[in-house]
Amino acid sequence: MNIIEVLQSALETFPNINDLHIDYNENAPDSFGLYPTGDRLVTQDIIGNQKRNHNFILYADFLSFNDYLRLQNSSTLLELHYWLEHYADGQEVTAIIGENEYIGNLTKITCSNGMLFSIPDGNMNTAVRYTLQIAVEYTISTNTLIESEE
């Protein structure tokens, strides 16, 4: 699984997420959309192992017509925030570059800016959209000749 699939898999195991899409939201309550926003090389060690960072935005549509629901919504994002930060445990990540497939590991997930993002139709009585920014750190080994002990 590439890094997007790994995070998708992670989110799908979170108990409160039952309806997750990629780059898409259904504009219905309890619909989640994961939007990858890019990958970058952080560092590379002398034997070719790369540390990379991939950023995502998660949009979540919730009902929010009273304070009780709005507190529940923010609490769900907070719970997801904590849950993701404890999720990374060296899960395998693959990266296909040209004809080669390289193996790496998920090392860290951090979250930020979990908040109300928009009220799509200007009506708080329907689903409103929350956002959570997710940064994922992972490694891949790009050297095919030499062995790097993991």
Add this chain to the structure above:
Amino acid sequence: MSDPTPIGKLKRSHLLHYIDASFSDNTAADWTPSWYLIGKDIEDMSVELNPDTSIKKNILDETVVEDNGYEPSVAADTYYANTGDSIYSRIKDIAMNRKTGDDCKTTVMEVVIDTVEGLTTGASSAWIEDCIVKPQSYGGAQGGVNIPYNINFDGNRKEGTVTFTNKVPTFVASS
């Protein structure tokens, strides 16, 4: 057989350093090294040759350079302790039991991959030498237990070639 094809500018990953994680005697007839590749989590590492020269001036006002050779060493400034590494148990033993002398002695192998053939199954130039492995500290910041160590080259240097099979190097000394 055709001549090897030069690789051009070498990447940093074309210069490899291994140490024998078995810490066994490389002069023994049944020496079977367990090569551990140094470099994971290290972004910058160099062999310091530490050339020892002195300049003197004689009574004729001539300058004479006395060359006393080299005292090479290399510092692996990041080693995150990992029980899955073949070197882990020896590094832990040396550091925690304050081992000295022959308990710290093993073999270092340097490989220079400078031919296109060397990137696949061809032979690359390599050198082995006795060395002393000395952990410098242990602990470090949050995220892992770091045990940086130095490798001091200890003579008995031999030149040869190395080939890789399933990513495992095999050294053959030049006759």
